[in-house]
Amino acid sequence: MQTEQARPRPPTVLVVDDSPTLLLALLDHLSHHGFLVVLAHDAREGMMRAALAEPDLILLDIVMPGLDGFEACRRLKADAQTRDVPVIFMTGLSDAKQIVSGFAVGGVDYITKPFQVEEVLARINTHIALRRANSELKQAYQSLARAQEDLVHQEKLAALGSLVAGIAHELNTPIGNSLMVASTFEAQTGDIREHFSKGENMRRSELVGYLDNACTTTEILMRNLQRAADLVTNFKQVAVDQTSTQRRTFLLAEVVAGNVLTLLPSIRRTPFEVVQKVPDELMMDSYPGPLGQVIANLVNNAIMHAFDGRSEGEVELVAEYEKPDWVALHVRDNGNGISHANQERIFDPFFTTKMGVGGSGLGLHIVHSIVSEILGGRITVRSEEGHGTCFTLSLPLEAPRR
Numbered sequence: 001m002q003t004e005q006a007r008p009r010p011p012t013v014l015v016v017d018d019s020p021t022l023l024l025a026l027l028d029h030l031s032h033h034g035f036l037v038v039l040a041h042d043a044r045e046g047m048m049r050a051a052l053a054e055p056d057l058i059l060l061d062i063v064m065p066g067l068d069g070f071e072a073c074r075r076l077k078a079d080a081q082t083r084d085v086p087v088i089f090m091t092g093l094s095d096a097k098q099i100v101s102g103f104a105v106g107g108v109d110y111i112t113k114p115f116q117v118e119e120v121l122a123r124i125n126t127h128i129a130l131r132r133a134n135s136e137l138k139q140a141y142q143s144l145a146r147a148q149e150d151l152v153h154q155e156k157l158a159a160l161g162s163l164v165a166g167i168a169h170e171l172n173t174p175i176g177n178s179l180m181v182a183s184t185f186e187a188q189t190g191d192i193r194e195h196f197s198k199g200e201n202m203r204r205s206e207l208v209g210y211l212d213n214a215c216t217t218t219e220i221l222m223r224n225l226q227r228a229a230d231l232v233t234n235f236k237q238v239a240v241d242q243t244s245t246q247r248r249t250f251l252l253a254e255v256v257a258g259n260v261l262t263l264l265p266s267i268r269r270t271p272f273e274v275v276q277k278v279p280d281e282l283m284m285d286s287y288p289g290p291l292g293q294v295i296a297n298l299v300n301n302a303i304m305h306a307f308d309g310r311s312e313g314e315v316e317l318v319a320e321y322e323k324p325d326w327v328a329l330h331v332r333d334n335g336n337g338i339s340h341a342n343q344e345r346i347f348d349p350f351f352t353t354k355m356g357v358g359g360s361g362l363g364l365h366i367v368h369s370i371v372s373e374i375l376g377g378r379i380t381v382r383s384e385e386g387h388g389t390c391f392t393l394s395l396p397l398e399a400p401r402r
């Protein structure tokens with residue numbers, strides 16, 4: 001079955017004038033040039049037709065009985081339905097004062113009567129083209145904004161994915177250790193039980209050995225299970241923080257440590273080191289989830305970008321009190337640095353030097369908006385090529401209320 005192609009609607013022009021001669025002349029010329037023409041004899045009729053016919057442009061006479069053209073234009077601009085339709089005034093006199101009033105009420109252009117048809121056509125075409133271009137721009141902007149939202153969402157999902165991988169990896173060690181000692185102890189207990197069930201005598205030294213072993217086993221079990229429990233608490237907090245923008249009071253050192261921990265599995269696959277120097281007692285009343293996202297992005301960036309071609313490198317997270325009630329958190333690496341030209345652009349969305357190899361260029365853009373819009377602080381960068389990079393977050397200890 002053949003579907004009918006949707007043909008673009010010819011541009012519609014609404015002409016409002018109290019002179020029947022002029023209306024007919026314009027109807028004739030404009031129809032001849034492919035426009036759909038709608039006519040109105042006064043301002044009230046014009047406004048009604050504007051709402052019904054949804055014209056692409058309005059030619060509006062100024063001096064008419066009843067409402068004048070200026071008032072009609074003011075009302076058209078106040079109505080959401082007709083606000084964006086360009087209005088060209090038709091004026092009898094080329095009086096400058098009148099023209100200025102026309103622009104003041106929202107007109108985009110004017111033509112003076114009597115006019116040349118070519119001039120009218122040229123102006124109409126220009127403004128219709130401008131309006132089309134504007135609406136295309138608006139649509140392009142909206143679809144870009146949607147694409148950006150999707151990317152941010154994907155970034156969040158990826159962060160959650162690596163969090164889960166981190167949990168699995170970190171828990172593996174203490175649970176594996178516990179399983180190993182528990183199974184050895186189970187085997188030993190089985191042996192002893194068999195001894196007893198057969199009524200065999202047991203040497204004192206054997207019993208002492210078994211009891212020593214029991215003590216060591218429980219001690220190892222306790223230590224590893226405690227480690228697992230600590231990890232779970234830590235991860236639970238980071239997971240809650242990551243998925244919400246909840247405000248709470250927290251120790252900065254704990255939030256830094258928790259987030260670095262989730263990155264450890266990927267950091268351990270590299271030869272690079274992460275060092276934390278955060279005062280233990282430093283308390284904040286802020287948004288730990290978004291702050292954690294910022295820390296994770298900056299540390300990941302250092303690991304991903306700073307040490308290209310290097311076999312060793314260090315990332316340092318250092319916090320210090322700044323002016324009263326503010327903290328400076330530096331994320332510093334001793335890697336390759338960022339060129340001055342690139343420093344200007346790193347916070348721009350989609351700027352990346354790893355295009356096609358895993359970089360989307362959104363990381364620092366998101367970091368920048370979290371720091372300024374949620375945490376109420378600032379982020380600055382200092383970097384020398386060949387001498388590493390230092391990102392500094394200046395944050396209020398108490399984030400602004402939203």
Ligand SMILES: Nc1ncnc2c1ncn2[C@@H]1O[C@H](COP(=O)(O)OP(=O)(O)OP(=O)(O)O)[C@@H](O)[C@H]1O
Pocket residue numbers: 301302304305306333335336337338346347351352353354358359360361362363364365389
């Ligand atoms: N510590 C650093 N050392 C060197 N270059 C860096 C560092 N941090 C960021 N950059 C540069 O800034 C660019 C932009 O970083 P951004 O985090 O916005 O994007 P990305 O890391 O490339 O991609 P993603 O969206 O995955 O984060 C990087 O491509 C890199 O060139």
Ligand SMILES: [Mg+2]
Pocket residue numbers: 297300301363364
């Ligand atoms: Mg990044």
